């Protein structure tokens with residue numbers, strides 16, 4: 001099988017989600033454009049380069065979410081309604 005070409009796949013770890021992917025370009029750092037955009041937004045927001053930090057940010061979000069859920073309960077609203085009323089300036093979907 002000498003004619004068979006062996007394609008070496010380089011697996012890189014996505015800086016955003018930590019998933020392994022085969023980059024199209026050698027300097028690609030994220031598994032998809034979506035994660036690149038998210039990482040760029042993150043960096044702009046926190047002024048910090050991203051080293052799989054969203055996982056921690058997600059934990060903080062979870063705390064925020066439970067605080068919101070509690071506040072919503074106090075107002076007798078569902079979480080979704082509370083978020084829609086107070087936290088979403090306009091629906092994106």
Ligand SMILES: [Zn+2]
Nearest residue numbers: 014017031035
């Ligand atoms: Zn990713």
